[in-house]
Amino acid sequence: MAEATPRQGSLLPRPPRAAPLKRMHVDDAGSFPDGSKAAAFLCARCGTRSDWQRIATVSEGKRGIPCPVCNKPLQSAVAWAEGGHRGA
Numbered sequence: 001m002a003e004a005t006p007r008q009g010s011l012l013p014r015p016p017r018a019a020p021l022k023r024m025h026v027d028d029a030g031s032f033p034d035g036s037k038a039a040a041f042l043c044a045r046c047g048t049r050s051d052w053q054r055i056a057t058v059s060e061g062k063r064g065i066p067c068p069v070c071n072k073p074l075q076s077a078v079a080w081a082e083g084g085h086r087g088a
């Protein structure tokens with residue numbers, strides 16, 4: 001019988017994982033006058049609250065959005081925060 005080949009995972013180092021995204025969760029939900037779904041998000045870590053914003057589905061709201069403060073090193077979050085979406 002042939003000798004067992006080592007599994008690929010044991011030969012190659014695993015690439016480093018990205019830091020988990022810190023998300024804000026729904027603080028209040030409702031709808032805009034035009035009937036589209038809307039939600040305001042709150043970060044449980046830093047207390048940042050987003051403005052009301054349109055969400056396509058309830059699932060999207062439950063998933064949450066990345067917190068612009070807790071994810072500061074992420075370029076996309078920095079751009080988002082600089083867009084004037086800081087909490088009051």
Ligand SMILES: [Zn+2]
Nearest residue numbers: 043046067070
């Ligand atoms: Zn936060």
